[in-house]
Amino acid sequence: MTEEEKRSLIQKIKENLSDFIYGMASHEATRQALKTRGSMEHLFILITMGDLLGVPILPPYYSLRLLPYVVPQISTWKRRMLREKDLVDALA
Secondary structure (H helix, E strand, O other): OOHHHHHHHHHHHHHHHHHHHHHHHOHHHHHHHHHHHHHHHHHHHHHHHHHHOOOOOOOHHHHHHHHHHHHHHHHHHHHHHHOOOOHHHHHO
8 A cells, every 4th residue: 555545545534524513513503503593584574475375474675675685585475484394204
């Protein structure tokens, strides 16, 4: 084995060990944080753009001020809010 192959092997072992430790230590916490962030984003859009669904919460002035930041997420938010819910969805 050459010196370069040894370094490559050691680097691969370090990467695999790092991925393994990450998976054991913080993968679940990271997934939960992303899930919470998504829920908060959808709640924020509901509060600001609720009038699109007939839920007037904020005056339209503030909704229009926030519109440029929310436009990319409106289609997925509408789909999620108008989706038919089931008991299994609440358990997940």
